[in-house]
Amino acid sequence: MRPRNVTIKDIAREAKVSIATVSNVINNKGRVSEETRRLVQSLIDKYNYTPDLSARSLKNKHSHLISVVVPYLAKGEFEDNPYFWQVVSGIESGASSENFHVMLTGISDSPDMSFATERHLDGLVVIGASEQADHFQHIMDLNLPCVFMDSYITKADVYQVYSNDKFGGYLGTKYLVSLGYEKIILVSGIKGKIAEGSGVDYQRWLGYKQALAEAGIEYNPELVIEEGNTMLGGYYAAQKVIGSIDRKTAIFVLSDIGAMGLIRGLNELGISVPKDVSVVGYDDIFYADFMVPSLTTIRQDIFRKGERAVDLLLAQIEKREIEAKTILLPVELKIRESTTKNFSQ
Amino acid sequence: MRPRNVTIKDIAREAKVSIATVSNVINNKGRVSEETRRLVQSLIDKYNYTPDLSARSLKNKHSHLISVVVPYLAKGEFEDNPYFWQVVSGIESGASSENFHVMLTGISDSPDMSFATERHLDGLVVIGASEQADHFQHIMDLNLPCVFMDSYITKADVYQVYSNDKFGGYLGTKYLVSLGYEKIILVSGIKGKIAEGSGVDYQRWLGYKQALAEAGIEYNPELVIEEGNTMLGGYYAAQKVIGSIDRKTAIFVLSDIGAMGLIRGLNELGISVPKDVSVVGYDDIFYADFMVPSLTTIRQDIFRKGERAVDLLLAQIEKREIEAKTILLPVELKIRESTTKNFSQ
DNA sequence: TTGTATGCGTTATCAT
DNA sequence: ATGATAACGCATACAA
Numbered sequence: 001m002r003p004r005n006v007t008i009k010d011i012a013r014e015a016k017v018s019i020a021t022v023s024n025v026i027n028n029k030g031r032v033s034e035e036t037r038r039l040v041q042s043l044i045d046k047y048n049y050t051p052d053l054s055a056r057s058l059k060n061k062h063s064h065l066i067s068v069v070v071p072y073l074a075k076g077e078f079e080d081n082p083y084f085w086q087v088v089s090g091i092e093s094g095a096s097s098e099n100f101h102v103m104l105t106g107i108s109d110s111p112d113m114s115f116a117t118e119r120h121l122d123g124l125v126v127i128g129a130s131e132q133a134d135h136f137q138h139i140m141d142l143n144l145p146c147v148f149m150d151s152y153i154t155k156a157d158v159y160q161v162y163s164n165d166k167f168g169g170y171l172g173t174k175y176l177v178s179l180g181y182e183k184i185i186l187v188s189g190i191k192g193k194i195a196e197g198s199g200v201d202y203q204r205w206l207g208y209k210q211a212l213a214e215a216g217i218e219y220n221p222e223l224v225i226e227e228g229n230t231m232l233g234g235y236y237a238a239q240k241v242i243g244s245i246d247r248k249t250a251i252f253v254l255s256d257i258g259a260m261g262l263i264r265g266l267n268e269l270g271i272s273v274p275k276d277v278s279v280v281g282y283d284d285i286f287y288a289d290f291m292v293p294s295l296t297t298i299r300q301d302i303f304r305k306g307e308r309a310v311d312l313l314l315a316q317i318e319k320r321e322i323e324a325k326t327i328l329l330p331v332e333l334k335i336r337e338s339t340t341k342n343f344s345q
Numbered sequence: 346m347r348p349r350n351v352t353i354k355d356i357a358r359e360a361k362v363s364i365a366t367v368s369n370v371i372n373n374k375g376r377v378s379e380e381t382r383r384l385v386q387s388l389i390d391k392y393n394y395t396p397d398l399s400a401r402s403l404k405n406k407h408s409h410l411i412s413v414v415v416p417y418l419a420k421g422e423f424e425d426n427p428y429f430w431q432v433v434s435g436i437e438s439g440a441s442s443e444n445f446h447v448m449l450t451g452i453s454d455s456p457d458m459s460f461a462t463e464r465h466l467d468g469l470v471v472i473g474a475s476e477q478a479d480h481f482q483h484i485m486d487l488n489l490p491c492v493f494m495d496s497y498i499t500k501a502d503v504y505q506v507y508s509n510d511k512f513g514g515y516l517g518t519k520y521l522v523s524l525g526y527e528k529i530i531l532v533s534g535i536k537g538k539i540a541e542g543s544g545v546d547y548q549r550w551l552g553y554k555q556a557l558a559e560a561g562i563e564y565n566p567e568l569v570i571e572e573g574n575t576m577l578g579g580y581y582a583a584q585k586v587i588g589s590i591d592r593k594t595a596i597f598v599l600s601d602i603g604a605m606g607l608i609r610g611l612n613e614l615g616i617s618v619p620k621d622v623s624v625v626g627y628d629d630i631f632y633a634d635f636m637v638p639s640l641t642t643i644r645q646d647i648f649r650k651g652e653r654a655v656d657l658l659l660a661q662i663e664k665r666e667i668e669a670k671t672i673l674l675p676v677e678l679k680i681r682e683s684t685t686k687n688f689s690q
Numbered sequence: 691t692t693g694t695a696t697g698c699g700t701t702a703t704c705a706t
Numbered sequence: 707a708t709g710a711t712a713a714c715g716c717a718t719a720c721a722a
Contacts, residue, residue: 058403366693374718397714404717
């Protein structure tokens with residue numbers, strides 16, 4: 001199809017040196033005389049030669065290719081949540097600046113991870129894995145550099161990055177309490193995660209409970225709605241909470257995308273935010289500030305989180321010294337229009 | 346690091362056959378006796394053997410890897426627009442169902458496309474390229490199977506998929522006219538594209554003009570604001586249009602994400618949608634229905650668009666028969682809350 | 691039907 | 707400082 005590519009051999013021939021020498025100047029290994037180095041380099045430039053990565057990978061067992069995998073999500077939960085895309089953007093950005101490429105491994109893919117070894121992937125960024133699931137062991141069995149995001153793996157020696165979810169849960173709840181609300185509904189993610197005691201939502205729930213306790217408000221499990229951190233989940237949650245909203249009620253949704261669905265759902269039921277009820281979200285996805293009303297939320301720097309994950313992954317791949325295998329990112333409360341003081345007293 | 350992988354040789358040895366035979370059963374080439382086929386297959390299963398793709402790629406010159414590239418966007422324009430992610434989702438979905446993997450090639454990457462040949466990529470999906478730009482020739486020079494999305498390349502024999510942008514522009518405009526508006530502001534994308542006569546926005550603009558002409562409304566270039574199809578672009582556009590909004594005015598924004606920014610911007614300036622002004626968007630991104638107000642828009646099936654692009658690409662890669670090198674997808678008007686009849690008369 | 695041998699483009703070892 | 711050569715894992719042309 002396209003003209004045969006120029007290889008290391010062609011360069012060697014034209015430079016009248018051996019391929020070993022060319023290889024050496026490419027990887028500036030070995031001691032090559034400045035003179036031949038320049039000669040070879042000039043030919044490389046002239047022919048626009050770049051080494052064949054398949055050949056290299058065959059030899060080296062690495063590929064400068066990493067993959068991001070999101071194993072535990074249903075179709076749509078991933079693609080319809082800007083959170084993930086912003087993470088992936090950060091990953092791609094961090095990777096490409098270090099000359100790594102990023103493969104996207106769709107969530108609907110089979111649990112089969114063989115592609116990782118087949119392609120000599122250099123590493124994996126795994127988002128939202130759960131230690132209990134089969135997948136986790138599969139991934140560990142790969143024995144590949146890995147960074148887990150948002151996973152709260154308890155096993156030692158696992159590279160992880162997350163943000164301070166417990167504190168985030170605490171912050172959001174405390175803020176609503178400080179506004180004068182006494183009944184804080186928590187709209188959370190995947191059913192069972194809290195009971196299971198795993199995942200980010202569990203951590204955020206811990207913070208929620210702590211803030212409640214500090215405020216002397218009794219924890220009421222009936223106020224915890226597990227509807228999924230999706231737009232539709234939030235939308236349906238609206239119907240579930242509608243009955244229990246009174247003047248002292250506020251709602252804390254553990255994802256911005258869920259909060260968006262909820263606010264929409266509430267609107268359709270004739271409830272206006274923040275006039276009738278205050279809502280806090282979580283994540284600070286890129287358009288949280290542009291929604292109507294703009295969303296009070298727990299902000300984490302999502303893009304940066306992705307970048308940090310690659311940093312950590314590449315450090316592991318390149319066996320660099322690192323401070324710690326675990327990176328904990330800060331969160332902060334971002335006050336916007338979806339919350340307002342409770343004037344009911 | 347991890348235990349040496351089992352190779353074709355290991356299987357051959359244990360099966361007491363040659364590697365050629367093993368290779369034959371893997372690719373079910375050649376005539377292999379049913380008996381040995383079964384034997385070899387059982388060992389393949391037993392050892393969980395999968396062929397090394399780097400080796401294969403070195404031999405074959407293909408990789409079962411495609412890449413999506415978005416060459417002409419500034420940082421943020423890509424990652425903050427759900428449109429692109431939905432396209433990418435569609436691409437990933439289509440590709441993975443055909444056992445192809447997808448590489449993400451970030452927009453901030455250098456114009457250098459050498460990675461495509463280095464990695465023996467099987468093909469490219471290029472989004473929003475412009476025939477005039479240098480990039481275009483670079484990509485064509487690769488001589489690689491390619492599908493251009495949203496590009497309106499005039500050169501013959503180029504594989505393309507787009508949706509009916511001109512009709513979309515027509516539909517949105519006509520609808521606003523039918524609601525009783527006589528002054529339709531058009532908020533468009535990248536500056537100069539319309540003058541240049543290229544890209545989707547130019548096509549949509551053509552449709553806009555046509556609808557105006559049919560309605561007997563004189564085209565007024567001052568009503569065309571080129572502020573970028575981004576959230577911030579829309580936001581700033583609000584300040585530009587504010588002065589010229591009267592009772593007969595409606596606004597057509599050529600992206601939902603821009604419309605979101607615009608509506609937010611208008612709100613901050615004390616103008617409410619649709620009470621004070623009607624707004625139509627474009628794309629029907631996944632949350633258009635969940636915004637407040639929900640967005641009247643020109644719908645295209647974005648995910649499907651991505652899927653169709655891979656279909657076309659894979660057909661090209663596998664040299665299958667196809668009906669046409671160009672796929673034109675339909676658009677439709679989706680009426681929601683951001684538009685309302687003009688009662689000013 | 692099956693085996694042998696060669697080459698794909700590199701890197702690395704060992705000579706020279 | 708440089709060159710010859712083996713090896714990486716696979717596919718394939720050709721032989722048997």
